[in-house]
Amino acid sequence: MSADPTADPRQDYDARRTRCPVHTHAGHVTAYGHPEVLEVVTRPELYSSAVSRHLQLPNGLDGAEHATLRALTDPYLNAPAALREIETVARAVMRELLAALPRPATVEAVSDLGARYAVRVQLRWLGWQPGREEELLAWIDENRRASRSGDHAWTARVAEAFDAIIRAELAPRRAQPGADVTSRLMADPGLGRPLTDEELVSILRNWTAGDLGSLALCVGVVLHGLATRPEVQDRVRQGVPDAELDAILDELLRLDDPFVANRRRATVDTALGGVPVPAGTVVHVNWTAANRDPRVFPDPDAFDPHAHAAANVVYGAGPHACPGRALSTLELRVFTQELLHATRTLSLAAPATREQAPGGGYATLPLTLA
Template sequence: MTDHRPTYDWNPRSDTVLDNPVASFDDMRQRCPVARSKYMGWSVFRHEDVLAVVTDHETFSNQVSKHRSVPNGMDQPEHTPYRTLIEPFFTDQRMALFEPECRDIAAELARAIAGRKQVDIVAELAEPFALQIQCAFLGWPDSLQEPLREWAHENHEATLAGDREAMAEIAQRFSRYIHELLETRREQGNWVPEDPTTEIMRSTIDGQPIPEKDIVSILRNWTVGEIGTIAASVGLLLKFLADHPSLQATLREDVDLIPEAVDEILRIHGPLVTNRRKATGPATLQSRQIETGDRVTVNWISANRDEGVFPQPDQFRWGRDQSQNLLYGAGLHVCPGAPLARLELRVLMEALLQISGAFAPTPDKAPVNAYYPASGYQHLWLDFDES
């Protein structure tokens, strides 16, 4: 059937967008806040419209993939018991128990780069930190860190290329990692370690054991979210602080300001670019008619730079209303792991600012931007003074 609706408004895969995504999103938010493209369907750029989509769970479904995704790709009522299962892993008590191990990892990595020049932050800090923290939190062996790094990179490349065959193979490879982990734990019997992986393996939904494919999906979603967003966040935070030495000095003097600074820096340029929804019925956004079955992509980075909510959005400001910050999403699917992410970023920033000397961009080594669907940097070189 011929689609008689308006032609496409933008090309999110153009060189202009890929080379400078934030500026492109800002332009679209002003010029065409609900825009149609071949690659993304409808893209939603304004804060109020993003909130409207992600909080209207009747009209905009999270079931956007033919592959089961637990719990990210579920709607109510199926979503509720899985969300109830997952949330206790991120309580204040759990975070307090994990903080010492998190501090040890952060301190070791901070000491390894202190006083050095031309440090590629992505390769030597951001990715190692995300991988080590993920394995430590879930109780996975260190031997999985390098396979997970390769898996994350290949998954990003396949997603960028739209290579569905490669994406399927990569997903199967991750599933094999998890199946092997679970089988090893079953063989350990009473000697199995007590950690989130074991707890999920033993958990039930409505009195029934969780199917192994759902366990794999939960752990895959945690891993994709953790490795990609934490690594991107570290790069974005350090680039901003390297470019703003007075703010860097302020945080060295008062580490209690770090949590607010982290949220504000990542509001300016966040680690997660978009999420998808599917319209279950007709809807209207900014006078654009959304039809049943249409793909709708919410743009978190753009929403967090909306001038109507955050005046002069490029400026770092103390005291902004961070309750409006969509860094961790909103609605039923707001990120359950936000407490863990906040802990990790706070602890790493504290370690770097206390252990390393002042840092600045390496002269003549321009950062290399990451390409969508990633955010942040592929490479970021910084020089560290002696502490």
Template sequence: MTAPHRDDWNPRAASVQDNQIQAYDTMRRECPVAWSEYQQWTLFRYADVMRVLEDPESFSNAVSAHLSVPNGMDPPEHTRYRDVIEPYFAPEPMARFEPVCRDVARRLVQSIQKNQPLDVVNTLSRPFALQIQCAFMGWPESLHQPLADWVLKNHRATLAGDRAAMAEVAEEFDGYIRGLLDARRQPDGTASNDVTTQLMREQINGQPMDDEELVSLLRNWTVGELATISASVSILIHYLAQHPGQLDALKAAPDTLSSAIDEILRINAPLISNRRITTREVEIGGRTIPAGEKITLLWASANRDEDIFGDPDQYCPHDNAPKNLLYGAGIHVCPGAPLARLELNVFMEELLKQIDTVEPVASEQPELALFPAGGFNSLTLVFR
């Protein structure tokens, strides 16, 4: 690989991390295809990101040196796993899960202490993401606190860029998964027929998945869900605190909630980026990118591209829905989108039933999350 002579930008600079969305807006206008040692090539424009999504032969998902099921796979291998996974998010299982999801959401929002400052991240968004993922997978409540502690350790290791700590944290999570698999193999016949048990019975190419495949699948499924659902909840509540008229409109017309959620999360992305690797030399935006180079697709920028959406902060759910990349596009479009939409819709429905207003606290400025996370690290609001 022959690297360019200098970085076009520094993704980890304080000026970027202080407000990722604002920084990406600037880069999209000034240097839409940018090189950095940290991310290699970064694409900021909608058209360039779509080009990658629509050409999986030139832009491979097999970026990681480690097994990544199915995120880090290309067809035909990717297709085999997707065929197994997608039925778990079909309308029937989503309908079965809805009452469980609603119970989790209702219990959380009914615990809100009104008329006093509340950190939304620690009291609502992170607990909801954790509890709802465990409920969907059939994992015990005893795992809630260990996983909550693990999320914080993973966050700290990622922010520090400490590869040794990140590897240790990853191994800890894999240990939880292996324990869940082992418990379901005990001969006492007590294993419930939950999603995790069902996945253990699935076959790829006529063979059950081995533990390495199952751990990778469940790790990708869970880590992604915990991060994006938590970020989404805090982003949504923050937006309504900043736009009280929109909160009133949603309370008056709850049938518009689904499209509103997608649009708010287009404006402020819960998932910042994904990666690809080139399989051949390509030219994008006047830059020649050799084969074997890593590319970062910045959803948080592409979904705000003025050439596609006009004013990126303008709230236009109906106009923007067909172009929204919240759940990706192409063959790697998020298979769990129906579950994420169900969870967010149900949570926000229950929240809007419970509150009249949500207000910022002037003395408590939100702390934005840092790359690769979206949303907030802390967000203090008052519910009334």
């Protein structure tokens, strides 16, 4: 791991992919190339998602079980009515955050804006106690430090602390169900029975713990992209259709994908890009490297939202592709629209520092809003 806070892990991923799109290290295989990553994630008959010993719903399931759980949970994240509710919440939260900021102001865009926005929207959407905002912000920070440390005991303690927060939200709803999303999920009869507490904790953990940090990192990448591309910033500030803004956001994330990697386990002896993969091998897919593969994006650093859209894998591919894509895109769109509407310029106030592997994007991004 590099000690230089401005060192960009993408350079390392690019170099590895150029040397060989598939690497083997200490019995693990990592796919860095775009075709190889797609091969892993679109062939569940060769690569299982059951990698963790913890219950992971829906991401640790395969086949029919996985499809059943996705059918139950996806509508909470991407049904048009759900998205309308989230849009109202997201706009209100962003306006509150902006109203509280003096102008001109220098902010730390990842934690002061991105993480706070993600947490506040999520708390209101799920109907959780507003008082949990500081607790969840502190949790995101500790989770980041724990995963960077490589200390598994610390990571496990941090994960348990999050599960305790979720259980504390479930308990009062058992006694008195409300109308919020959490209560609706608890009463969902989609499996022919209510979900168990363990299942609820796992699903809600995926909607929150896994994604609050990702959304904050996405905010950092998007704002860095806009601050360093004033012409794009101006065009968006003047107003572009939602679909065009969404394509711009996806492209900024493709260039510098902060959601770096996921895992699978080979279920049969197979080969990937010519590298033998014995049954049982853990295979990592590096989305960040795949999104910059010149075999698919001939000029990977070029900003070209339309030409690059079809092959963009920021939100994954295959049966496990992100069910939160519409929700995240909506949150990022609302964030960007409101911020650009409320400012004349946003520019870097100081050099950004990079999040170090296994994370992606920026750890800190000092921005001046005027």
